[in-house]
Amino acid sequence: MKKCALFSIVSSLILLGCSSTEPQSQANQDETFTSVELVPNKQAPARVLLRGQIVIGHESRTIQPCNSNTTYWLSLPESVRRIAESMTSKPYQPMYAEVFGYFEPATMGFAEEFGSQFVVTEFNIITAENPNRCDQPTRDARAFGNEPSWSAGITDNAITLMQLGKETQVLPVVNLEQDTKGTRYDLVQGKLEVNYQVCRDSMSDSIYGRSAQLTTKDQTYVGCSTDSNEYSDLSAGEYSQSIDNSTNLTLSLRPDHLAETRYSYTDGSDDVVESGYWQTLESGLVQVTSVTYQGQKIIATREFELKGDTLSTEHETINGATYPLTNGGLTLKKAQ
Template identity: 35%
Template sequence: MTHLRQALPAIALMTLLTGCSGPSTSEPVDITPADSQQADASGNKVQAFMLRGSVVLGHESYSIQPCGSTKQYWLTIPPTERQALADITRPGYEPMYGEFIGYLEPAPADGFAADYDARFQVKQINLISAEMTQGCAQTPHQTRAFGHEPGWVVEISGNQASLLRPDNQRQQQIISKKRIQSGLQHYQGDAFQLDLTKQQCNDTMSDSLFGWHAELSWEGNSYRGCATLGSVDITRHWVGRYQGTSYIGGNPALTTTVTLNPDHSATTRYDYPSGDPSTHETGFWQQASDNTVQVVMTKHQGRRLISQRLFTLDGDRLTTREETVSGQTYSLGNDGLSLKKQ
C-alpha cells in the first residue's frame, strides 16, 4: 500500500481541481476487460459498473445508499480490502462517501444482508473517504491522479491530460497513446506519461482510500501519488420506463411496464384490462453487454421471489423470449415480450 503523509490532503487537491474544471462528461470509465464482465451467482455474465453513494461500515452494516436514492445495497467486500477499510472507518456507523466497481446480486434469504434491496459484489474500491461527506452533491469526476510535495493533480478528459499545481496555471497536453489492460492504465503524450496501477493507495492525512497508485512524468518532472477512475456510470443509458401489451385473440390481455431507475433498482407492474388488481415486482437491473440488460425481480407483491429476464435492445424496444423463475426457465411464447421505451 502506498502511504501519502503530507501536510495537504489529497481530498483538498481534488476539491481544488473540481472547482476549476468544467462540467464532467459521461465518458466511459476505463474498467479493463478482465474486470468489466463478471459471472453473477446464477452464472450469468454481467458487466461491472461504477456505483457511488453514502457508505456505512460496521459489525452489522456493510451498506451503500446510492447517490440520490433511498435504496440500500449490502456491500460484499473482498477480504483483501477489509483491513484497509477498517483503518479509515470511524466509530459509530458514521456515513462515508464511496465509489465502487462491481455488480448486483439478490440479497440472501437470511443474515444481516437479508433486509437490504440487493447485494453489491465489490470487485474494486475506486474511492472511499470519511471526509467527503458531501460527495454525492458533487458532479461525477473524470479519471484523475494526485499527490503532494509538490501538490499536483492531473485529470484525463477525452484525448487531453490537464495538470494543475498550486500557484501555477493549468497545463494541458494531448494524449497520443493510451493502453488499458487488467490492473494497468497508461497514458502518454509528447512531454508526459501517466501510469496507473491497480493497488490500494492510502492518504492517511485525509482518512481516504483510493484504488490506484499513480506515477507521472511531466516535462521532465516526476511525481507519485494516488488515482481514481472516472465515477460516471456509463450504463445509465438504459434508465427509463418500458411498456408493452400482450394480446389474446386480438384483445388486450396484459400490460407490462418495466422501470429501470438510475440507482439500478427496477420495478415491474402488470395491469389487466379485465379489471383485476395490478401486481407489482421489485428488484434491480444491470448491463450484460452493449445491447443486453439483465432485469432481476427479487420480490413479488412484497414476498421474496427471484426471477430474471435478459432483454435485448432492438431500436427503442426491449425484447426477450424467456424468463427464469427460481432457477427454472420458461418460454414467453412465440411472440415473447416486447416493451417500448416511453
C-alpha cells in the first residue's frame, strides 16, 4: 500500500446509523452485492457533492438538490443503479442521496431533455427509508454498524469509538495508508479499514458507498462508512461586468450549481439568457457551461480563473471549437 501523509477528517461525535454489511452467505443476499466496488475516479474533472432527492426508474433518473427547484439527470454506475432501484416499493419512488461526482452536458436519450447531467463517481448514502432528509444537520466523516451498535468519529490523529452504555474510547492513529481499495488507519492497538465497497444497511432500506472494519484489542466491529457531507463552494455568487457602456453581463452561480449568464442592454432590447451548470475543476478553474441559449440547445463553456472576488477568462468553447473573446476577454466582479 502506498503511504500517504495524514489528512484531516473532522470527528463525528453523534451516535447514529445502526448499519452493517450483510454477509455474502446470507440466503436472500445477492451474491454479487458484496463485490460491488465504486473506486473514486482520480481522473474526474471535479468532485462536487450533491445532497437531495433522487428518482430512479427506466425513463427517469434524476436528482433535485436540497433547497433547489433545479433537476439534473443522474448518471449512476449500472451496478449501483440496480441495487438502488431494488430498494423501492413502487416505481419512481423518491429517495434521499448524497453523491459525489461532476457535471457534463446531457446530449443523448432521456437525459437530453434535462441538458445537464451529474455523473456519480462516489456516494455516501442512497436510502428509501426517508426521502426528506435535507433539513437534517450535516455530518463529519464516520464509521458505524450494528450487532453491536457502534459509531466511530474519524480524525487525522484518532478514531473515537462510541457505544451506548459504554465509555467512549479514543484510539490514537499512528499511521495512515491509502491505495485503490481504500484507506487503512493503524492504531496503537488495532486498525480501521475503510474500503470502496458498497455497504448495505441491514436494518433499513439504505446503502452506503464504503464498508468499514474496526479492530481493537478487545473486539472487531463491522459496518459502513461515510465521508463528510458538509460541502460549500465559495465561488457561488453573482458576478457582473459592463461592456462598452452598452451591455451589462451578469453571471449567477447558484449553490445548486445552476449557472445563468444574462446580457442586459441599455437601449432597452430584451435580455439574452444562457443557462446551464458550473463547477470548480480540480485545476482550480471555475467551469461555466451553458446548455441553452434563449431556450435553444448549445454547449458553450468558459473556464474562469478566480482571484479574490474576480472571475476572468479570454476564451470560450462552443460546440467543441475554441474562440478568443473580444476586447481582451471577460473580467467579472463579484457582488458584495
